[in-house]
Amino acid sequence: MIPCSHAIAAAIKEKISVESLVSEVYSLDRLTSAYRDAIFPICETGLDREHQDNGGLSGVEIFPPATRRPPGRPRKRRILSAGEIKMKNPRKRHVCSRCKTTGHNHATCKAAI
Structure with missing residues (x-):
């Protein structure tokens, strides 16, 4: 089992090795032993005994x-992920041309003339 991000953060805070929390199944030795033997594809009808004897x-x-290629023209820009969203320039504050305060314009100004 691989711990979640919360468990990893707690382990780092307590100065516990994160590798010690990961299951032994995900070790490099287990991965190499899983793919050590040859893996042969299986036909739709299944594997016959004669095919098993000669190894494939x-x-x-x-x-x-x-x-198939999707229809349409390819994108020129890549789709940004959630953490990469670029913010546009911050909004310009409205300044009233009559009373010079922010938050409204001269059309909605309630100050006395």
Whole structure:
């Protein structure tokens, strides 16, 4: 199991090694042992005994999945993630031309003339 961000933050605060909280299943030794043997694809009809004996599929040509390009012109700018949203320039404060205070303009000014 991999701890959540809250558990990682608590472990860092208590000066506990985060690696000690991660399950042994995610270790590099387990990953390499999982992919040590050859992995063969399976036909739609299943694997016959004769195919298992010679170590794979013989005479079957497997192609990558068919993909299509989406319609339309490609984007020129990439889509920004949530933390990357750029803020526009801060809004300009309204200043009244009659009384020179902020928050309204001369059309809505309630100051005496």
